Amino acid sequence: MALIRNGFLAADGYSPVPADAPLPATGPLLLTLPQWQAWRTELIERGTPVGVRLASDEHPEALAADTNHLSLIALEFPSFRDGRAYSYARLLRDRFGYTGELRAVGDVLPDQLLYMQRVGFDAFEIDSNDPVADYEDAIGGFSVVYQPSGDERVPALRLRHG
Amino acid sequence: MYRYDEFDHQLVTERVEQFRKQVDRRLAGKLTEDQFKPLRLMNGLYLQLHAYMLRVNVPYGVLSARQLRKLADIARRYDRGYGHFTTRQNIQYNWVSLADTPDILADLATVEMNAMQSSGNCVRNITADPFAGRARDEIEDPRVWCELIRQYSILNPEFAYLPRKFKIAVTGAPNDRAAVGVHDIGLRMHHDADGRPGFEVLVGGGQGRTPVIGKTIRDWIEPEEILAYIEAILRVYNLHGRRDNLYKARIKILVNALGIDKFREMVDAEWEAIRGQGLTVPEAEQARIAQYFRPPAWASLRDIDAELELQATADPAFGAWLNSNVSAHKAPGYAIVSLSLKAPGREPGDLSADKMDAVATLADLYSLGELRVTHRQNLVLPDVRQADLKELFRELVSLELATPNIGLLTDMIACPGLDYCALANARSIPVAQDISRHFTAVDKLQEIGALSINISGCMNACGHHHVGNIGILGVDKKGKEFFQITLGGASDQNATLGDRLGPGLPQAEVPGAIEAIVDTYLAQRESEQETFLATYRRVGIDPFKTAVYGEEPVRRVA
Ligand code: SF4
Numbered sequence: 134m135a136l137i138r139n140g141f142l143a144a145d146g147y148s149p150v151p152a153d154a155p156l157p158a159t160g161p162l163l164l165t166l167p168q169w170q171a172w173r174t175e176l177i178e179r180g181t182p183v184g185v186r187l188a189s190d191e192h193p194e195a196l197a198a199d200t201n202h203l204s205l206i207a208l209e210f211p212s213f214r215d216g217r218a219y220s221y222a223r224l225l226r227d228r229f230g231y232t233g234e235l236r237a238v239g240d241v242l243p244d245q246l247l248y249m250q251r252v253g254f255d256a257f258e259i260d261s262n263d264p265v266a267d268y269e270d271a272i273g274g275f276s277v278v279y280q281p282s283g284d285e286r287v288p289a290l291r292l293r294h295g
Numbered sequence: 296m297y298r299y300d301e302f303d304h305q306l307v308t309e310r311v312e313q314f315r316k317q318v319d320r321r322l323a324g325k326l327t328e329d330q331f332k333p334l335r336l337m338n339g340l341y342l343q344l345h346a347y348m349l350r351v352n353v354p355y356g357v358l359s360a361r362q363l364r365k366l367a368d369i370a371r372r373y374d375r376g377y378g379h380f381t382t383r384q385n386i387q388y389n390w391v392s393l394a395d396t397p398d399i400l401a402d403l404a405t406v407e408m409n410a411m412q413s414s415g416n417c418v419r420n421i422t423a424d425p426f427a428g429r430a431r432d433e434i435e436d437p438r439v440w441c442e443l444i445r446q447y448s449i450l451n452p453e454f455a456y457l458p459r460k461f462k463i464a465v466t467g468a469p470n471d472r473a474a475v476g477v478h479d480i481g482l483r484m485h486h487d488a489d490g491r492p493g494f495e496v497l498v499g500g501g502q503g504r505t506p507v508i509g510k511t512i513r514d515w516i517e518p519e520e521i522l523a524y525i526e527a528i529l530r531v532y533n534l535h536g537r538r539d540n541l542y543k544a545r546i547k548i549l550v551n552a553l554g555i556d557k558f559r560e561m562v563d564a565e566w567e568a569i570r571g572q573g574l575t576v577p578e579a580e581q582a583r584i585a586q587y588f589r590p591p592a593w594a595s596l597r598d599i600d601a602e603l604e605l606q607a608t609a610d611p612a613f614g615a616w617l618n619s620n621v622s623a624h625k626a627p628g629y630a631i632v633s634l635s636l637k638a639p640g641r642e643p644g645d646l647s648a649d650k651m652d653a654v655a656t657l658a659d660l661y662s663l664g665e666l667r668v669t670h671r672q673n674l675v676l677p678d679v680r681q682a683d684l685k686e687l688f689r690e691l692v693s694l695e696l697a698t699p700n701i702g703l704l705t706d707m708i709a710c711p712g713l714d715y716c717a718l719a720n721a722r723s724i725p726v727a728q729d730i731s732r733h734f735t736a737v738d739k740l741q742e743i744g745a746l747s748i749n750i751s752g753c754m755n756a757c758g759h760h761h762v763g764n765i766g767i768l769g770v771d772k773k774g775k776e777f778f779q780i781t782l783g784g785a786s787d788q789n790a791t792l793g794d795r796l797g798p799g800l801p802q803a804e805v806p807g808a809i810e811a812i813v814d815t816y817l818a819q820r821e822s823e824q825e826t827f828l829a830t831y832r833r834v835g836i837d838p839f840k841t842a843v844y845g846e847e848p849v850r851r852v853a
């Protein structure tokens with residue numbers, strides 16, 4: 134499994150915490166939603182980098198008030214066919230003002246990276262022999278988009294009229 | 296009609312190249328079939344019983360003569376010399392090879408066509424009134440909005456993996472020829488008191504195993520807000536639609552589970568949050584698209600009813616055709632002509648490459664080079680001079696495309712059924728062929744009048760049997776094919792679902808049963824003006840039951 138962050142191969146840096154384990158003393162952590170909810174106050178005070186990994190049936194509204202305190206949110210694709218996280222990503226970016234790393238995890242196929250990136254993901258855990266090439270292939274495939282989608286690409290209907 | 300600009304061309308070209316690479320990877324074994332499946336589906340490629348099928352979009356049913364020639368060329372080069380027009384105003388090729396598809400798509404791109412999202416769990420080809428821009432009863436041309444929605448939905452990253460497929464239809468006329476009530480979203484255009492247009496939005500209609508007529512979620516949406524409102528619906532559906540059961544994944548199930556009021560509340564909340572932002576349709580873009588749909592340069596003519604009547608009296612065959620296959624046009628002196636793809640014994644919707652070429656020539660000669668595909672699987676020449684009708688009729692007769700049955704009993708819709716479809720329980724095309732051979736007398740068909748028969752080979756209802764005035768559904772009983780009949784369905788502005796008549800019948804008994812139903816109608820109707828549907832709604836199902844199954848056995852009292 135490789136991690137691509139902003140187009141580059143990256144080291145993860147965040148450690149998950151096993152269920153039932155106590156809150157580790159230090160380090161960037163990747164928590165489940167219940168863990169985050171349990172340790173929230175303490176972690177905000179501590180100020181070290183924290184990420185939350187949401188399962189596909191956990192609506193990111195649960196983190197709406199916390200987006201300033203998190204530096205990573207990972208959204209899970211239980212199957213590549215399950216498209217909920219595309220909408221979650223847009224809500225996190227556009228509605229809840231989240232600006233940290235938004236990572237796609239789970240069943241993430243290279244052919245889906247462009248769509249994921251367009252809705253706001255900037256990091257991807259993918260299974261690939263050549264992840265950077267796959268990423269660049271996927272992202273670079275299209276120079277035209279038809280609709281606004283929370284990314285910086287300007288849709289054709291705006292470009293046409295200057 | 297709409298023409299691609301540089302952006303449209305660029306996007307389609309890039310899409311073809313992307314798919315070419317994906318096919319290469321599949322052929323090289325670098326993608327599993329499971330991984331490849333959604334990619335090919337979103338490019339219109341299905342794996343059927345015997346071969347790959349490619350479904351090509353005809354955007355809201357509008358086609359140029361040049362495009363039709365290209366479709367003919369593709370049928371010859373890559374298929375078996377014919378194509379099949381579908382109930383979604385598209386064309387399907389049933390025998391293509393995987394390796395050829397990128398080339399086919401590249402060929403299509405040269406005439407501004409594509410197969411994007413003609414399948415898969417995404418927003419499909421937008422469908423519309425096939426008489427759009429021409430019908431005399433139209434108040435607004437829906438094509439402008441269809442094109443805007445088409446572009447909005449193509450490669451929309453957020454909604455490429457919806458719980459299930461998503462169909463949108465638009466009508467701008469009070470007489471609904473687009474069946475908007477049986478679509479995931481149906482849009483009906485209205486005018487306000489000042490004559491400004493707006494949309495009534497229906498949601499949650501659909502056929503399949505759980506047929507539902509769509510409900511009005513909003514009776515007025517301003518045109519420039521329509522994309523934002525559609526996005527709000529799509530987002531609520533994407534987030535909350537069921538994904539655990541294929542048969543419960545359509546939006547209609549969600550709407551029913553929540554109730555329309557709760558669903559509306561959720562959509563409204565979403566809509567409020569995104570209103571007035573990037574999805575507001577810029578006036579300039581609306582105007583840019585609208586100019587492609589300006590009326591063509593119609594000559595200033597007068598209606599020639601009296602002359603046509605004379606011609607009809609002299610030639611009853613022409614008269615019958617005028618009666619059923621020619622519709623009123625906006626412009627005086629013009630007519631809308633439907634070409635029947637339902638000649639007796641033919642497969643509904645099929646057209647050979649040679650005939651496609653011939654029809655393209657007729658479109659150039661008689662109809663300003665434009666055509667339409669209807670959801671009842673026929674073709675339309677939208678701009679024919681009334682003075683040319685007689686001559687055009689002669690040409691169509693020689694092509695076997697003048698069967699005078701549009702809107703009549705033998706203008707049947709049939710899904711591919713067991714002959715092509717892996718999901719089928721029963722044949723549907725042969726049943727349609729049986730019926731059309733049984734009812735060949737033109738006089739009788741015209742006497743019966745407006746009557747739709749829709750046939751599906753299984754409960755997935757691709758043949759729209761629920762909304763046929765007479766619906767026929769193929770079922771499997773212990774390995775044998777039976778056909779269940781429903782009565783009273785309709786897909787127009789007063790859409791209803793059919794009622795089940797009784798136990799399924801073997802194929803051989805279907806034409807006889809249809810005859811019994813029709814004779815009952817003829818005996819019961821109050822006047823020649825009372826259609827089958829009106830009579831059925833008035834008298835109910837019982838007389839028809841008796842006609843098909845006989846008197847109910849009298850219960851013996853002990
Ligand atoms: S209705 Fe059934 S048999 Fe007919 S095309 Fe659809 S899935 Fe196949």
